[in-house]
Amino acid sequence: MIKVRKKSGIQRRYLQYTIFLLAIALLMSSVGVWFYMRENLSGAIIDKYEFMDEKMGLALDNLYRKTDEATAACIVDDALQKSLQAEPLNDNEQVALSKYFAYIDLDCVSEYCYVDNKENVYTRSYSSLSYQTFEESGFAGKLGGEYAKTKWIWAEDTLFGTGEMALFVGRYVRSMDYAHEPGMLFLKMDDSFFDEILGEGAGVDEDTIVGIIDGQGELCTSWFPQDYHMDQKNVDLLKSLADSDERGMLLGGSQVEGGVMSVYRQAESNLAVFTYVPNKVLNQGLTRILLVMAGIYLVVILIAVNLSIYFSLRFTRPIQEITRAMTSFDGNDFSQTIELQTHTELDQIGHSYNEMLGNIQQLLEEIKDQQKELRTSELNMLISQINPHFLYNTLDTIYMLARINKEETTMKMIQALSKYLRLSLSKGSDMVTVQDELENVKSYMEIQQIRNENLFQYTIDCRVEAADTWILKLILQPLVENAVKYGFCDIFEGGQIRITVEKEEDQLFFCVFNNGKSMEAETVEKLNSLSRMPLTEMKECFPDRKHGYGLVNIITRLRLKYGERVAFYYESGPEGTTCFIKVPQDGKEYE
Numbered sequence: 001m002i003k004v005r006k007k008s009g010i011q012r013r014y015l016q017y018t019i020f021l022l023a024i025a026l027l028m029s030s031v032g033v034w035f036y037m038r039e040n041l042s043g044a045i046i047d048k049y050e051f052m053d054e055k056m057g058l059a060l061d062n063l064y065r066k067t068d069e070a071t072a073a074c075i076v077d078d079a080l081q082k083s084l085q086a087e088p089l090n091d092n093e094q095v096a097l098s099k100y101f102a103y104i105d106l107d108c109v110s111e112y113c114y115v116d117n118k119e120n121v122y123t124r125s126y127s128s129l130s131y132q133t134f135e136e137s138g139f140a141g142k143l144g145g146e147y148a149k150t151k152w153i154w155a156e157d158t159l160f161g162t163g164e165m166a167l168f169v170g171r172y173v174r175s176m177d178y179a180h181e182p183g184m185l186f187l188k189m190d191d192s193f194f195d196e197i198l199g200e201g202a203g204v205d206e207d208t209i210v211g212i213i214d215g216q217g218e219l220c221t222s223w224f225p226q227d228y229h230m231d232q233k234n235v236d237l238l239k240s241l242a243d244s245d246e247r248g249m250l251l252g253g254s255q256v257e258g259g260v261m262s263v264y265r266q267a268e269s270n271l272a273v274f275t276y277v278p279n280k281v282l283n284q285g286l287t288r289i290l291l292v293m294a295g296i297y298l299v300v301i302l303i304a305v306n307l308s309i310y311f312s313l314r315f316t317r318p319i320q321e322i323t324r325a326m327t328s329f330d331g332n333d334f335s336q337t338i339e340l341q342t343h344t345e346l347d348q349i350g351h352s353y354n355e356m357l358g359n360i361q362q363l364l365e366e367i368k369d370q371q372k373e374l375r376t377s378e379l380n381m382l383i384s385q386i387n388p389h390f391l392y393n394t395l396d397t398i399y400m401l402a403r404i405n406k407e408e409t410t411m412k413m414i415q416a417l418s419k420y421l422r423l424s425l426s427k428g429s430d431m432v433t434v435q436d437e438l439e440n441v442k443s444y445m446e447i448q449q450i451r452n453e454n455l456f457q458y459t460i461d462c463r464v465e466a467a468d469t470w471i472l473k474l475i476l477q478p479l480v481e482n483a484v485k486y487g488f489c490d491i492f493e494g495g496q497i498r499i500t501v502e503k504e505e506d507q508l509f510f511c512v513f514n515n516g517k518s519m520e521a522e523t524v525e526k527l528n529s530l531s532r533m534p535l536t537e538m539k540e541c542f543p544d545r546k547h548g549y550g551l552v553n554i555i556t557r558l559r560l561k562y563g564e565r566v567a568f569y570y571e572s573g574p575e576g577t578t579c580f581i582k583v584p585q586d587g588k589e590y591e
Contacts (some may be wrong), residue, residue, distance in 0.1 A: 208281055
């Protein structure tokens with residue numbers, strides 16, 4: 001019998017939702033990109049040409065400054081000043097003065113003409129310009145009422161007879177010593193004079209208009225696209241701006257008829273630089289982007305539809321939800337259960353997953369309880385090695401015998417040992433106050449001082465509330481024992497042991513220093529590595545239990561009690577050896 005598999009409703013819904021959401025996303029993104037790109041792309045193009053127009057305006061400022069400096073240098077020339085005096089120049093002086101203007105510090109000078117106050121004309125050697133020709137040209141009145149200002153004149157060349165429109169740089173030349181009539185200097189600039197300005201506009205779009213216009217609205221130079229004519233409204237606007245008295249950026253990317261215009265006016269030269277960007281340029285970038293977007297969207301739609309059809313046959317939303325829940329489970333948070341309402345077999349999978357989380361949580365709680373019991377057992381095994389009642393009774397008996405025999409030293413030693421044992425055993429508790437721990441190690445050092453007379457002295461500096469601060473017991477005595485046994489092995493007197501207790505931020509800090517024999521670097525490195533080893537490997541470092549076993553005992557108990565937040569390390573130097581212990585907070589057990 002052939003079984004017919006019923007098509008899953010989840011697969012059909014998944015495909016419908018995917019196509020619907022994809023259509024909405026593409027529609028919304030298309031509208032958003034259209035408005036965003038239109039605004040930003042147009043703004044970028046406008047900013048580009050506004051900045052370019054400002055650069056050309058600054059280049060025009062710089063060019064005028066160069067002509068002003070060049071003509072100013074001519075005025076102070078000795079020969080030029082002498083030509084203005086009552087006594088005329090001799091022939092050699094006139095020839096020298098004619099040649100002088102050929103070497104002035106200004107590029108692009110094609111012709112020059114200087115007329116002194118005695119109607120003498122100085123030009124290039126090949127030019128035969130007379131004073132009558134100069135008067136007929138009308139250039140004598142073009143300087144107007146300017147006293148000594150450099151003036152740019154865009155006019156027809158009636159002076160040198162070419163009849164072409166050209167730029168002339170003119171200036172009165174006045175005597176610096178006498179009140180004589182001034183001379184007049186005119187420099188004709190060739191067509192490349194404006195190249196420095198237009199060079200700042202390199203890279204403009206082929207449909208963009210760039211030009212320079214004078215105060216009468218005449219174009220000095222321009223770059224127009226082929227077969228393009230500017231609207232008359234824009235021409236009139238340019239003329240009105242060029243004839244104004246304002247200077248600097250008069251228009252900065254302003255919307256005008258058919259496009260955007262920027263205008264920079266240079267007041268001294270009475271010229272203005274302009275750029276005109278037609279709407280065609282503003283929109284062509286956006287058109288290209290829209291075409292690219294349309295192609296990308298078409299490809300995305302085709303890929304998305306095909307992938308949705310393919311994956312809807314294999315994966316569904318509930319399965320993805322189960323996968324995410326399982327992969328994101330970190331073993332700590334058991335509240336991330338799954339609630340499915342698909343009315344399919346997947347609901348049972350989600351229910352089974354939730355039951356599995358509950359079982360894992362219960363199992364982990366049981367393991368934690370067992371580990372806690374195991375730690376308690378290990379601590380009890382490490383500490384409870386002797387019967388306290390037997391020791392107390394025995395020591396009391398020995399103390400009475402010593403008292404009967406008046407053995408003061410023996411009595412003192414037994415009394416210290418009894419006190420040491422009482423504090424060490426602490427009625428079975430593994431936590432004691434810092435005060436008790438210091439009393440314990442103090443008793444031990446007093447016993448050692450009786451056994452080794454004059455071998456060492458000790459100091460204890462406690463900077464915490466010792467009676468209210470708790471710590472794991474018997475962590476200082478083994479360190480002092482090592483100091484006496486190994487640190488003072490080569491001396492007979494003058495030893496020093498210094499114990500310091502203080503708090504640093506959220507840690508309790510113990511320091512045990514001895515000035516005996518410095519510990520070798522290899523030994524320091526080996527001991528410092530113990531605090532980083534797994535507990536199971538630490539005891540293997542000292543299998544004979546003769547060397548370092550006391551330190552293993554300390555580190556084991558510290559790590560069992562405080563976890564990985566404990567720090568234990570040695571430092572050795574020429575002055576001695578120091579052991580450092582850091583435990584969390586105020587020494588209480590770290591959960």
